Amino acid sequence: MDRIPILRLGRFLLVTIQVDMHDRLALTLQDDLTEQIVSSRARGVLIDISALDIVDSFIGRMLANIASMARILDAETVVVGMQPSVAITLVELGLSLPGIRTALNVDRGMDLLRASGESEDPTSGSRELT
Amino acid sequence: MDRIPILRLGRFLLVTIQVDMHDRLALTLQDDLTEQIVSSRARGVLIDISALDIVDSFIGRMLANIASMARILDAETVVVGMQPSVAITLVELGLSLPGIRTALNVDRGMDLLRASGESEDPTSGSRELT
Numbered sequence: 001m002d003r004i005p006i007l008r009l010g011r012f013l014l015v016t017i018q019v020d021m022h023d024r025l026a027l028t029l030q031d032d033l034t035e036q037i038v039s040s041r042a043r044g045v046l047i048d049i050s051a052l053d054i055v056d057s058f059i060g061r062m063l064a065n066i067a068s069m070a071r072i073l074d075a076e077t078v079v080v081g082m083q084p085s086v087a088i089t090l091v092e093l094g095l096s097l098p099g100i101r102t103a104l105n106v107d108r109g110m111d112l113l114r115a116s117g118e119s120e121d122p123t124s125g126s127r128e129l130t
Numbered sequence: 131m132d133r134i135p136i137l138r139l140g141r142f143l144l145v146t147i148q149v150d151m152h153d154r155l156a157l158t159l160q161d162d163l164t165e166q167i168v169s170s171r172a173r174g175v176l177i178d179i180s181a182l183d184i185v186d187s188f189i190g191r192m193l194a195n196i197a198s199m200a201r202i203l204d205a206e207t208v209v210v211g212m213q214p215s216v217a218i219t220l221v222e223l224g225l226s227l228p229g230i231r232t233a234l235n236v237d238r239g240m241d242l243l244r245a246s247g248e249s250e251d252p253t254s255g256s257r258e259l260t
Contacts, residue, residue: 005146005180005211007236009139014236016135016146051135081135106137106144 003028006036012044012113013037013075014106018051026062033066037073044113045070046106050081060095067100076116078102080109133158136166142174142243143167143205144236148181156192163196167203174243175200176236180211190225197230206246208232210239 004025007014013036015029033045047063049055055063067077080103090097103109134155137144143166145159163175177193179185185193197207210233220227233239 003181005148005178007144007146007178007180007211009236009240014137014144016137016148018135018146018148048135048137050137051133081137106139110139 013042014046016048045077048081078109144176146178175207178211208239
């Protein structure tokens, strides 16, 4: 497995992480995802981590990087499907996933993305990077 | 990785196959999926195979089994995201995936499921198994 598939769901992109992440795979995912955000004009990215039993600082940093890159490209990122034990471990390790929004599952994550898309002022046009 | 995550998307379930399938994983997926169809009252199952470079007779049989089981539980199955090279190989091998509906991507697969759900007679109630 050399890349993680990115699925398009309407205006959003969905990534399901099922395999052990390593450096090269994380870089490929970042490349693919940023390209897809631009080519599909996606407004949001959903990252499902329900298959992960462990979220360590490497995964946490990768998620934060993806969220930052997506934000610059004007797309919101929501991490969904976190296992209860992962949430416990993250807090115990002092990893609070700064800058990452979470939701219980894909449905709720899409609701969150839709709500944040609607709350933006439609007259303001695209956000400027300052 | 001992199981493949099943994501709920409204009335549908989405499975992304990213890892090499083997007997036990396929059985676990069948168990999980049939359970989820019942517990979430799903009307459709989307199986994304965009990460697969090869679909052999084992995978073909697994997909056909899942589609048959889902059908008995009154849910339609659509396989989405097939790579062009996979389609070529399947035809060359004489594997035509009988009983399996396909769509280009998740969005089109969901359209297909929605359309087939609407075309059913709402007064007829649940289908009977004969």
